[in-house]
Amino acid sequence: MLTNIGFNPEEIMTQNTxxxxxxxxxxxxxxxxxxxxxxxxxxxxxxxRARMAMRPLRAASALELDGEGLVLRKIAVDGRVLAAxxxxxxxxxxxxHAAALPAQTFTLETEVEIAPAANTALEGLYMSNGxxxxxxxxxxxxxxxxxxxxxxxMARFHVTVAGDAPVLxxxxxxVAQETGRAEWVDPWPKPAYLxxxxxxDLVAHSGSFTTMSGREVALNIWVRKGDETRCAFAxxxxxxxxxxxxxxxxxxxxxxxxxxxxxDDFNMGAMENKGLNIFNSKWVLASPETATxxxxxxxxxxxxxxxxxxWTGNRITxxxxxxxxxxxxxxxxxxxxxxxxxxxxxxxxxxDVSALRARQFREDRGPxxxxxxxxxxxxxxxxxxxxxxxxxxxxxxxxxxxVGPQGYRDALDLYFERHDGQACTIEDWLKxxxxxxxxxxxxxxxxxxxxxxxxxxxxxxxxxGTYTLEFTQKTDxxxxxxxxxxxxxxxxxxxxxxTGADLIETKILEMTEPRQSFxxxxxxxxxxxxxxRGFSAPVVLEFDTGHxxxxxxxxxxxxxxFNRWEAGRRLALQTVVAMAxxxxxxxxxxAAIGALIKDGAxxxxxxxxxxxxxxxxxxxxxxxxxxxxxxPVAIHRAREALATALANAHEDALSALYDAMAxxxxxxxxxxxxxxxxxxxxxxxxxxxxDGGARAQALFDAADNMTESLAALGQVVAAGVGxxxxxxxxxxxxxxxxxxxxxxxxxxxxxxxxxxxxxxEKLVQDPLFDWKNPNRFRSLMxxxxxxxxxxxxxxxxxxRFYADWLLRLDPLNPQVAARMSTAFETWARxxxxxxSLMRAELARIAQTEGLSRDLxxxxxxxxx
Ligand code: PHE
Ligand code: ZN
Numbered sequence: 001m002l003t004n005i006g007f008n009p010e011e012i013m014t015q016n017t018x019x020x021x022x023x024x025x026x027x028x029x030x031x032x033x034x035x036x037x038x039x040x041x042x043x044x045x046x047x048x049r050a051r052m053a054m055r056p057l058r059a060a061s062a063l064e065l066d067g068e069g070l071v072l073r074k075i076a077v078d079g080r081v082l083a084a085x086x087x088x089x090x091x092x093x094x095x096x097h098a099a100a101l102p103a104q105t106f107t108l109e110t111e112v113e114i115a116p117a118a119n120t121a122l123e124g125l126y127m128s129n130g131x132x133x134x135x136x137x138x139x140x141x142x143x144x145x146x147x148x149x150x151x152x153x154m155a156r157f158h159v160t161v162a163g164d165a166p167v168l169x170x171x172x173x174x175v176a177q178e179t180g181r182a183e184w185v186d187p188w189p190k191p192a193y194l195x196x197x198x199x200x201d202l203v204a205h206s207g208s209f210t211t212m213s214g215r216e217v218a219l220n221i222w223v224r225k226g227d228e229t230r231c232a233f234a235x236x237x238x239x240x241x242x243x244x245x246x247x248x249x250x251x252x253x254x255x256x257x258x259x260x261x262x263x264d265d266f267n268m269g270a271m272e273n274k275g276l277n278i279f280n281s282k283w284v285l286a287s288p289e290t291a292t293x294x295x296x297x298x299x300x301x302x303x304x305x306x307x308x309x310x311w312t313g314n315r316i317t318x319x320x321x322x323x324x325x326x327x328x329x330x331x332x333x334x335x336x337x338x339x340x341x342x343x344x345x346x347x348x349x350x351x352d353v354s355a356l357r358a359r360q361f362r363e364d365r366g367p368x369x370x371x372x373x374x375x376x377x378x379x380x381x382x383x384x385x386x387x388x389x390x391x392x393x394x395x396x397x398x399x400x401x402x403v404g405p406q407g408y409r410d411a412l413d414l415y416f417e418r419h420d421g422q423a424c425t426i427e428d429w430l431k432x433x434x435x436x437x438x439x440x441x442x443x444x445x446x447x448x449x450x451x452x453x454x455x456x457x458x459x460x461x462x463x464x465g466t467y468t469l470e471f472t473q474k475t476d477x478x479x480x481x482x483x484x485x486x487x488x489x490x491x492x493x494x495x496x497x498x499t500g501a502d503l504i505e506t507k508i509l510e511m512t513e514p515r516q517s518f519x520x521x522x523x524x525x526x527x528x529x530x531x532x533r534g535f536s537a538p539v540v541l542e543f544d545t546g547h548x549x550x551x552x553x554x555x556x557x558x559x560x561x562f563n564r565w566e567a568g569r570r571l572a573l574q575t576v577v578a579m580a581x582x583x584x585x586x587x588x589x590x591a592a593i594g595a596l597i598k599d600g601a602x603x604x605x606x607x608x609x610x611x612x613x614x615x616x617x618x619x620x621x622x623x624x625x626x627x628x629x630x631x632p633v634a635i636h637r638a639r640e641a642l643a644t645a646l647a648n649a650h651e652d653a654l655s656a657l658y659d660a661m662a663x664x665x666x667x668x669x670x671x672x673x674x675x676x677x678x679x680x681x682x683x684x685x686x687x688x689x690x691d692g693g694a695r696a697q698a699l700f701d702a703a704d705n706m707t708e709s710l711a712a713l714g715q716v717v718a719a720g721v722g723x724x725x726x727x728x729x730x731x732x733x734x735x736x737x738x739x740x741x742x743x744x745x746x747x748x749x750x751x752x753x754x755x756x757x758x759x760x761e762k763l764v765q766d767p768l769f770d771w772k773n774p775n776r777f778r779s780l781m782x783x784x785x786x787x788x789x790x791x792x793x794x795x796x797x798x799x800r801f802y803a804d805w806l807l808r809l810d811p812l813n814p815q816v817a818a819r820m821s822t823a824f825e826t827w828a829r830x831x832x833x834x835x836s837l838m839r840a841e842l843a844r845i846a847q848t849e850g851l852s853r854d855l856x857x858x859x860x861x862x863x864x
Pocket of ligand 1: 137305
């Protein structure tokens with residue numbers, strides 16, 4: 001089908017017609033007042049009857065419905081079966097000719113047949129371990145029935161499910177339940193992407209919540225039998241989320257029941273279907289023996305995220321998929337704030353910025369760079385990206401800084417008041433901020449429409465008591481976008497005295513020009529600047545080499561925890577980059593880390609983050625940003641050497657810390673013990689370099705929780721002495737899917753680079769490598785790609801192995817294959833040999849006969 005993209009003019013034509021553009025938006029010419037869906041479930045032949053009350057908004061419009069892979073059994077208008085000449089069917093839908101339609105409201109009735117058991121793409125109605133479930137975002141509903149499958153068409157759904165499963169669920173409130181049949185009515189109009197249906201032999205872990213106006217809501221987490229003992233944490237997290245949204249955003253839940261279902265086969269993390277959230281079981285089920293501290297934190301955050309969508313996504317949805325960051329950026333911002341409130345705010349901020357840099361900055365530096373609000377795409381599934389989600393959240397955070405906390409709350413109140421029940425755009429969102437704050441946000445809007453990470457250069461000057469900071473901003477060209485106008489950047493700045501005291505309160509400087517100076521008067525000494533506190537904008541900060549900041553001083557004294565950590569990271573990066581080019585470990589960094597280890601006052605979780613060295617991928621990115629081509633092998637060696645140097649220099653202190661941070665008593669996932677464990681494990685990771693893995697082996701043997709067990713396993717593998725522990729772990733956990741995912745991943749991320757590929761090749765032969773399960777596939781393949789020097793082997797065998805598996809998965813599950821192809825997005829960073837090897841794999845993928853639209857768009861974009 002698509003071969004050799006870009007050379008054959010006919011193919012270019014098809015490619016272009018497949019491109020969807022924001023500028024082509026047209027409202028739908030019918031209003032859908034109400035839809036009744038009747039399902040008769042069967043694995044091979046599910047019958048779906050749909051009856052839709054349609055009101056024409058424009059005279060004589062044809063009625064276009066989306067539909068894919070459906071067998072049409074009946075189509076009728078107001079009870080009259082249509083003749084074949086009255087409509088046209090295609091691979092992507094059905095058009096009823098205008099002449100066949102009444103001018104007033106009419107009822108359209110269709111009957112189709114689908115085969116959920118044959119659905120391997122996990123989009124639409126599919127089966128997972130005998131259970132029926134749906135995934136409709138973004139465009140999966142069209143695989144269930146003929147429908148205007150676009151988010152600006154909203155309707156009230158009345159659903160009947162008939163089937164032999166004991167539990168039959170859909171959106172809204174239950175109105176009738178009997179054996180083999182259930183009826184659900186959702187009173188809130190919604191787009192089709194929020195539709196959900198689940199049927200299976202499930203058990204519930206239940207609870208209830210009383211809302212701020214005193215309404216009682218039934219809460220259920222539905223799981224397979226045996227898993228109900230692992231739901232308590234998620235249920236409590238749900239209650240905390242509901243309370244927080246009432247207290248912080250004034251948002252109350254709006255149905256009598258809230259259901260969550262855990263599914264083993266799921267392409268993404270979770271989905272916010274109205275009143276019936278569906279979760280990848282990985283992000284619901286937790287017990288101390290099977291989930292790590294970071295799993296617990298993520299579960300709490302994802303439960304909150306999906307719950308928060310009820311207002312930001314469901315009650316107010318997106319007009320079209322270009323506006324995806326309207327719901328995702330805001331909801332990520334909300335879940336990040338929630339976790340910051342539940343746990344340690346500064347630690348959460350550091351984690352979020354680390355993730356942003358690792359995923360979004362990486363994306364933005366490469367061929368897949370795109371604006372948070374893209375203006376064209378071929379396959380929307382390819383735009384569920386770090387840029388839409390995480391950068392989208394940063395933009396909301398910047399808006400909050402510009403208007404202040406009260407201004408933000410006012411704006412959000414207005415947003416809910418003005419737009420409840422609507423399908424909105426980024427323009428609507430910004431207008432709310434303009435109207436409530438009186439500010440002009442036209443320049444700010446470039447954050448949404450322009451791609452690329454701005455680089456912010458700073459230089460300073462001190463004369464006669466006046467301190468001047470001068471900033472220059474520049475955003476590099478990105479695919480399809482040349483020179484870009486200056487952005488409106490909030491820069492949070494503090495000034496420190498030479499003893500480390502704050503000379504001023506943190507001030508938000510608003511940069512709007514390409515080059516701009518800010519002065520601070522009446523200072524008695526030259527201050528030490530602390531710039532971009534809290535990471536107030538998603539930019540790359542570059543210091544004028546004439547006056548680099550005293551990072552060791554900031555690491556010791558900055559009152560802003562983010563910038564303290566950032567100073568340590570800067571030092572670590574500088575020294576490891578120098579070491580990768582043959583230098584030695586910087587003694588001032590080694591000393592600063594020593595001081596931190598001995599600083600009894602520092603928070604353990606914060607310290608642990610400071611002790612963690614930047615990943616090899618991040619080091620490679622830093623080199624690339626500095627205009628150098630990274631050598632993966634040298635980076636690996638340098639990072640190991642730096643860790644060894646730290647361990648040698650501070651062996652006694654680290655060892656004392658390792659003992660002191662042992663947590664006694666039964667495992668609790670709370671922030672405090674979790675913080676202690678994280679510091680203990682950070683010490684373990686350094687000590688492993690000099691004790692040959694002895695401590696890690698002892699911890700592995702003794703651990704009673706997954707956090708320590710898994711970390712210890714990683715360390716013995718990294719020390720090259722992990723075979724026995726890997727076998728023990730496999731024996732113990734082979735019956736547990738979620739834990740086995742960890743086993744597959746850790747031995748690839750932790751193993752020596754020159755063994756990673758052979759290990760991966762062995763693991764794909766393991767009978768437990770069920771590659772059709774997205775979690776299992778990702779564990780193995782992403783684990784391998786995360787072994788930076790192993791994946792980037794200079795003979796290209798890592799690339800070939802990875803591409804082979806993407807091509808194998810693509811016909812079954814294009815969405816996951818396409819997402820995982822981003823392992824190749826960094827090709828431009830590397831030397832010419834690796835570049836051409838990576839590009840050759842991308843070209844091989846792009847030229848494959850019958851490639852999915854998803855993977856074909858991704859490979860074409862990466863090839864540029
Ligand atoms: N909307 C989901 C979320 O952000 C993500 C998702 C997208 C899930 C597409 C499935 C498919 O929570
Ligand atoms: Zn979301």
